Amino acid sequence: MSNPYAEIFRAPGAKGFSAAAFMGRLPFAMAPIGIVAMLSQTHGEYWLAGAVSATFALTNAFISPQVSRLVDRFGQAAVGGPAAAISVIAFLLLILATNQDWPVWTLFASAFLAAAMPSISAMVRARWSEIFRDRPELNTAFAFESAADELIYISGASISVGLSVSLFPEAGMLASTIFFAIGASAFLLQRGTEPKVRPVDAAGPQGSAIRLRAVQIITLALIFVGATFATAEVSAVAITKQLGQESGATLVIGVYAVGSFVVGLILGALNPKMALRRQLLIAVSILAVTSVPLLFAGTSVALLAAAVFVSGIAISPTFITAFGLIERRVPESMLTEGVTWVMTGIGIGMAFGSFATGWVVDNFGAQNGFWVSVIASVAAALTIALGQGTLADKTEAEAPEPVAQPAE
Secondary structure (H helix, E strand, O other): OOOHHHHHOOOOOHHHHHHHHHHHHHHHHHHHHHHHHHHHHHOOOHHHHHHHHHHHHHHHHHHHHHHHHHHHHHOHHHHHHHHHHHHHHHHHHHHHHHHOOOOHHHHHHHHHHHOOOOOHHHHHHHHHHHHHOOOOHHHHHHHHHHHHHHHHHHHHHHHHHHHHHHOOOOHHHHHHHHHHHHHHHHHHOOHHHOOOOOOOOOOOOOOOHHHOHHHHHHHHHHHHHHHHHHHHHHHHHHHHHHOOOOOHHHHHHHHHHHHHHHHHHHHHHHOOOOOHHHHHHHHHHHHHHHHHHHHHOOOOHHHHHHHHHHHOOOHHHHHHHHHHHHHHHOOHHHHHHHHHHHHHHHHHHHHHHHHHHHHHHHHHOOHHHHHHHHHHHHHHHHHHHHOHHHHOOOOOOOOOOOOOOOOO
């Protein structure tokens, strides 16, 4: 049996743009925590560090879809290049402002401008879509990129904090900026695989991709999934501290991401033919069911790690099928923006999930933080269940899909 991942990388240019995209995405995991690590050491105020990091994250959540909309209209290199340059310069100014003890407002201004960074994750998926549109290999490619996102999540934050603590406060952010500059440049310079700019169909949907019902439903569901994702981090830290084994938090968070990483790769290799909307419903339903044992797993680090591992198995399948649905339900002229909205939903969910879990932990105890995960995952399942009609392809009821292609 041939390796499906080897097959997708036989496409001309695939290895090059995927490798560059991996490096270019590292700052999405490194920068937020890197800002906190840098400023907390140099200024000694966690509120300031958190506020500057939040400025970057929330501004990026708002700006990123707008940048992606321009990418769809004018091309990846034409828009992504200037946006990446602004972001790199702003990151360097943030590092310099920290090192030289410039006024506090310069920290916020630099973080605001740095948020112009384009969504490499959305652009790399747009390139895979250009190569494998309407072919089963696309699901494998999306599975690979989701697994890559998991690996970035596992390693990025640790690298950023480790460098800042072991070398000098700005080391994590400096490394993050260098990774982004090299990765984004290498990605955007590979023009041969850049998707063609497609004119907006006058008879089709106009304006932003977020106006499409399918994008709204999937983005809302992924906000809830992002909240579930973030709950594991906060609750793991709180419970292991309560058990007197703070170092165990790294293990617990690691196995959560590893479980998702492994299952995502398996799903991409199997490439099931079931309709994507049904796959997504199954994935978020599993996410809801496996979140319940977390409520009773706070008695030991080993039990907590096992429960978190099981609860993480549905994360990557959820992301893979969600991006697959976006690729099929959004016009080609809006694809990059559509993917970016979904990724923005994940980020917003993680931000609100962390806040909500922290509040619950402070007021009701560490173990009860997982109630946020239960409620959020059930809400995600209900959202996708109620949206099945909208997410369905109109051809599903008319004729069966060809065996060689994923069923719709």
